[in-house]
Amino acid sequence: xxxxxxxxxxxxxxxxxxxxxxxxxxxxxxxxxxxxxxxxxxxxxxxxxxxxxxxxxxxxxxxxxxxxxxxxxxxxxxxxxxxxxxxxxxxxxxxxxxxxxxxxxxxxxxxxxxxxxxxxxxxxxxxxxxxxxxxxxxxxxxxxxxxxxxxxxxxxxxxxxxxxxxxxxxxxxxxxxxxxxxxxxxxxxxxxxxxxxxxxxxxxxxxxxxxxxxxxxxxxxxxxxxxxxxxxxxxxxxxxxxxxxxxxxxxxxxxxxxxxxxxxxxxxxxxxxxxxxxxxxxxxxxxxxxxxxxxxxxxxxxxxxxxxxxxxxxxxxxxxxxxxxxxxxxxxxxxxxxxxxxxxxxxxxxxxxxxxxxxxxxxxxxxxxxxxxxxxxxx
Amino acid sequence: xxxxxxxxxxxxxxxxxxxxxxxxxxxxxxxxxxxxxxxxxxxxxxxxxxxxxxxxxxxxxxxxxxxxxxxxxxxxxxxxxxxxxxxxxxxxxxxxxxxxxxxxxxxxxxxxxxxxxxxxxxxxxxxxxxxxxxxxxxxxxxxxxxxxxxxxxxxxxxxxxxxxxxxxxxxxxxxxxxxxxxxxxxxxxxxxxxxxxxxxxxxxxxxxxxxxxxxxxxxxxxxxxxxxxxxxxxxxxxxxxxxxxxxxxxx
Numbered sequence: 323x324x325x326x327x328x329x330x331x332x333x334x335x336x337x338x339x340x341x342x343x344x345x346x347x348x349x350x351x352x353x354x355x356x357x358x359x360x361x362x363x364x365x366x367x368x369x370x371x372x373x374x375x376x377x378x379x380x381x382x383x384x385x386x387x388x389x390x391x392x393x394x395x396x397x398x399x400x401x402x403x404x405x406x407x408x409x410x411x412x413x414x415x416x417x418x419x420x421x422x423x424x425x426x427x428x429x430x431x432x433x434x435x436x437x438x439x440x441x442x443x444x445x446x447x448x449x450x451x452x453x454x455x456x457x458x459x460x461x462x463x464x465x466x467x468x469x470x471x472x473x474x475x476x477x478x479x480x481x482x483x484x485x486x487x488x489x490x491x492x493x494x495x496x497x498x499x500x501x502x503x504x505x506x507x508x509x510x511x512x513x514x515x516x517x518x519x520x521x522x523x524x525x526x527x528x529x530x531x532x533x534x535x536x537x538x539x540x541x542x543x544x545x546x547x548x549x550x551x552x553x554x555x556x557x558x559x560x561x562x563x564x565x566x567x568x569x570x571x572x573x574x575x576x577x578x579x580x581x582x583x584x585x586x587x588x589x590x591x592x593x594x595x596x597x598x599x600x601x602x603x604x605x606x607x608x609x610x611x612x613x614x615x616x617x618x619x620x621x622x623x624x625x626x627x628x629x630x631x632x633x634x635x636x637x638x639x640x641x642x643x644x645x646x647x648x649x650x651x652x653x654x655x656x657x658x659x660x661x662x663x664x665x666x667x668x669x670x671x672x673x674x675x676x677x678x679x680x681x682x683x684x685x686x687x688x689x690x691x692x693x694x695x696x697x698x699x700x701x
Numbered sequence: 702x703x704x705x706x707x708x709x710x711x712x713x714x715x716x717x718x719x720x721x722x723x724x725x726x727x728x729x730x731x732x733x734x735x736x737x738x739x740x741x742x743x744x745x746x747x748x749x750x751x752x753x754x755x756x757x758x759x760x761x762x763x764x765x766x767x768x769x770x771x772x773x774x775x776x777x778x779x780x781x782x783x784x785x786x787x788x789x790x791x792x793x794x795x796x797x798x799x800x801x802x803x804x805x806x807x808x809x810x811x812x813x814x815x816x817x818x819x820x821x822x823x824x825x826x827x828x829x830x831x832x833x834x835x836x837x838x839x840x841x842x843x844x845x846x847x848x849x850x851x852x853x854x855x856x857x858x859x860x861x862x863x864x865x866x867x868x869x870x871x872x873x874x875x876x877x878x879x880x881x882x883x884x885x886x887x888x889x890x891x892x893x894x895x896x897x898x899x900x901x902x903x904x905x906x907x908x909x910x911x912x913x914x915x916x917x918x919x920x921x922x923x924x925x926x927x928x929x930x931x932x933x934x935x936x937x938x939x940x941x942x943x944x945x946x947x948x949x950x951x952x
Contacts (some may be wrong), residue, residue: 351864352814352817352825352863352864353814355817355821355825356816356817356818356821359818359821383895384864384896385828385829385832385861385864385892385895385896386824386825386828386864389824389825389828390821390824393824413894413895413897414895416891416894416895417891417892417895417896420832420888420891420892420895421828421832424828424831424832424834424888425827425828425831664845665845666798666799666843666844666845667798667799668798668799669798669845
């Protein structure tokens with residue numbers, strides 16, 4: 323191969339008797355593309371006269387360089403077949419021919435970047451919301467159908483999967499639920515205690531904490547925790563299975579993904595959320611009792627004694643009773659979201675995020691509905 | 702010529718995966734401009750070997766040299782510079798699913814040649830997509846919207862983006878129809894001849910073996926049992942090689 327010429331010259335135009343001669347020199351490579359562009363632009367090639375490419379000084383030619391040369395001349399109005407080539411090696415000629423033959427149309431830039439106008443974005447989102455609602459309702463319908471099948475044929479129950487999920491959703495969540503609820507109880511009792519001390523009514527802390535935790539805080543905190551913990555796990559797991567075509571495989575084997583995947587998760591979380599909430603109730607009360615003993619001068623024995631008289635059982639049951647509804651909402655949102663993952667990695671992340679946000683919103687909305695529907699609870 | 706100029710140098714490579722010796726003393730060298738096929742039964746560590754060549758996996762023993770540099774002794778910066786000089790086509794493409802096809806191909810250019818103006822970068826991207834045999838409208842699509850064969854071509858375009866000296870291909874023609882596969886072989890042949898590309902590819906496609914490869918390396922039970930032109934390798938008396946070439950010709 324000839325030695326590369328000094329880097330600043332890439333090409334020289336000579337006009338002679340039989341037309342123009344473009345002498346190529348130096349390296350025509352990807353790394354020097356910008357210099358080649360400026361070099362070619364300063365030449366002033368006349369498209370009406372015949373053009374000969376002469377490559378005696380050419381160092382290295384790669385596909386990007388060859389493409390740039392051909393594209394530039396093409397834009398000037400000199401297509402590749404009209405060029406006269408001389409001094410190229412057989413390899414360089416093969417490359418030029420390959421590039422000239424394969425060079426396709428230029429893709430419109432806005433389409434490639436995927437930019438959309440405002441109306442398109444609004445329309446697309448509206449369409450997505452409508453489609454999502456419809457798909458969500460369909461999902462609830464399919465789950466109910468699967469539930470009906472299960473009631474008629476209890477043999478469809480996937481015991482193993484259910485117990486795995488019970489362990490994942492329930493057992494392993496106990497430490498974090500206890501810790502969270504204990505801390506909430508501590509903070510609640512502490513702040514309430516500061517207010518109550520102003521009226522020398524320390525013992526009323528027990529009333530406030532008891533009702534506050536049993537009715538609102540424990541169910542809500544546990545449900546939010548479960549939405550973040552189990553909801554995200556459901557979506558990510560089902561989404562990864564979808565990406566891996568495992569769900570298709572389940573269908574192909576003649577099984578129902580609702581029986582195999584959705585119902586065990588639904589049952590697990592519906593069973594476990596009330597139990598975890600009860601654990602949270604207890605932990606919250608213990609936290610409050612500790613603060614009452616240390617800060618407010620209420621011994622633990624009197625705390626629990628008063629709790630028995632001021633906290634009606636119905637309040638506790640009301641708090642526990644709304645959690646299966648939260649749980650069902652979390653499971654349905656999470657599983658549906660997992661099933662609608664597209665076959666790429668980004669989609670799994672997007673859907674997991676959306677599960678957590680949507681199920682927390684759903685839990686808080688349902689809780690508000692309960693609060694409005696039952697403002698007072700008969701003791 | 703052999704030692705000083707070789708692009709890839711593998712010496713006494715040993716690999717243990719999950720308590721099992723996948724490679725037990727694999728050695729070979731690739732010279733510039735050579736197209737080499739790596740064949741072997743499933744599970745003989747072909748893909749593992751490719752991953753070791755690009756520094757994704759560390760061998761348990763032995764030495765891997767790329768362009769004369771020992772991979773194990775390179776700093777992160779040196780490895781990064783070295784990575785510009787080779788492209789790897791993963792078996793199932795491994796396109797970035799969050800990016801459109803054109804952006805996938807533009808990514809190596811953007812990362813390694815940030816000085817390149819966007820217009821020129823797009824020009825290169827269009828060319829690579831065309832060279833890989835993709836229609837122009839594929840550029841704006843997401844990888845999830847493409848068929849398996851199209852994904853493979855897009856991945857080839859990405860591997861070719863930086864004009865690499867060394868191209869490593871993991872089963873490039875699997876999942877392609879025979880016509881596209883032969884087209885792929887022809888394209889690669891021209892690129893190899895005109896750009897002095899060195900290619901190492903694993904394959905189960907006997908047509909590619911005959912049509913494309915200058916040389917065949919056979920892995921069997923952790924060792925290289927044959928290394929030479931396809932025609933010579935096919936004549937070897939080894940049992941596995943016999944059945945490999947026989948089954949394929951019967952088909």
